[in-house]
Amino acid sequence: MKFPFYDAPNTATITCCHILENGEPILYVSHDEDDGMWQFLCGKAHETDEAKLVSLKSVFDLDNSVGILKDMPCGYYAERKAQDDEWSVRKR
Numbered sequence: 001m002k003f004p005f006y007d008a009p010n011t012a013t014i015t016c017c018h019i020l021e022n023g024e025p026i027l028y029v030s031h032d033e034d035d036g037m038w039q040f041l042c043g044k045a046h047e048t049d050e051a052k053l054v055s056l057k058s059v060f061d062l063d064n065s066v067g068i069l070k071d072m073p074c075g076y077y078a079e080r081k082a083q084d085d086e087w088s089v090r091k092r
Helices: 017-022 056-062 064-069
Strands: 012-016 028-031 038-041 051-055 076-079 088-091
Touching (some): 051 056, 056 064
Antiparallel strands (some): 012 051, 028 038, 076 088
16 A cells, blocks of 8 residues: 555654554554644553654554544544544544
8 A cells, every 4th residue: 555644754653662562453543733743552551661753654554544544634533442443533
């Protein structure tokens, strides 16, 4: 699948160690209103030291289903209960 995001592939994003190190699915995505940063998380509570900085392309390569969120505006977030569920997008 072609990289769909408007941001550059090397755009810095935040993910968690649970996704990178344990292979947990991305269940929560935030497009932050204050700085436009993307966050791709597993849906659990996190400590600061569990955050990892990776490229947007790296996240997309892990799970192409996040590409459907390419148009999600800043200030919104998306959730799903399982990796094969539909995303539910909401404004913060």
